[in-house]
Amino acid sequence: MAKQLDYKTIREIFTRFQAASAEPKGELDHVNAYTLLVAVALSAQATDAGVNRATRELFKIADTPEKMLELGEEELIEHIKTIGLYRNKAKNVMKLSRILIDRFDGQVPNSRAALQSLPGVGRKTANVVLNMWWSYPAQAVDTHIFRVGNRTGIAPGKDVDAVERAIEDNVPVDFQQHAHHWLILHGRYHCKARAPMCQTCIIRDLCQFEEKRL
Template sequence: MPKPLPYATQVEIFTRFREAEPEPVGELHHLNAYTLVVAVALSAQATDAGVNRATGPLFAVADTPEKMLALGEAGLIEHIKSIGLYRNKARNVIALSRILHEEYGGEVPASRAALEALPGVGRKTANVVLNMWFRHPAQAVDTHIFRVGNRTRIAPGKDVVAVERAIEDNVPAPFQLHAHHWLILHGRYVCVARKPKCGACLIADLCPYPEKTLP
């Protein structure tokens, strides 16, 4: 496994990201911590845009665990059937809503362990909620961040947990809060999988990737 980029290079990279986008935000629409949990759980193997189309009308009628339980699994399915794996996701959302209602008074816990114990909520979902809602410097690693972390050597790792730890260990502390947002947006729109847009890349001169698409 290659070594991560030197500290000074990391500082320069994230300084450029911050100058371009000082306060990056996630692209999943939500109204509160609960709707964020639901949106991220629904986004597995689905696009943010597709989830947002479904959750707009859904959250208008069910933005708390209690309202979701009143809607019921069948009612939820009617709202999310355009999303892949919607039956299993509906089952999980109703189950996690029941747990939040019965065990947490309808509130979303600010604990990774408690979040991961909810049906349909894995480590990535828990980290997104901790970061976006509770503003913890948690790193939610998806396929985009995994690719960017390894391709640029900002945070190399053999799996998503290793990349998560590499971000925590190597990205300078002042940039930790927004690191995963900068990396996911970079991977989604610039450092794409097949033909990275290196000519439009803010950090092309600092990136050691050998197969750049520069002119």
């Protein structure tokens, strides 16, 4: 685990991220808050690209909780069976769709506690929805962000909760809204787990990673 970077260095890192991509976007396809919630729930232990392939036709016919219940669990499975843990995920999607109708008038709630009360929705999923749909500066820490936070010194922590707190505490407020996407995209395409692309990294001179590749 790298040592926590100072405020000035972190500000410079995010200034560079912003210069490279001013408005970073999540890569899960969706058309409304409900389809975003479903897509994020399906993405656990799966790639965004794989989820997008599975939901491309699904969201054309089931983009609301009502339509999803009408579609039915077995038909849902036919659409998402290429995704890992698809049977359990299908059950959760049907359950959360019913709860959205019964408790939330068919609308996706915009509080973390309410989102986490839904089947298959943990803190990370809730934070993604809050960030991407309601522009709340929530930090959803996945494996990419955990790796980048610890390697670079931007947000070191022993677990995802510690990394989330470190981002909230140490990233300047004007970068908080997009911090999650800058970090996840950097981890996905540059600071990779097995073969980090240090030689072309825009923050190489600021990063604390001791095993930088030449």
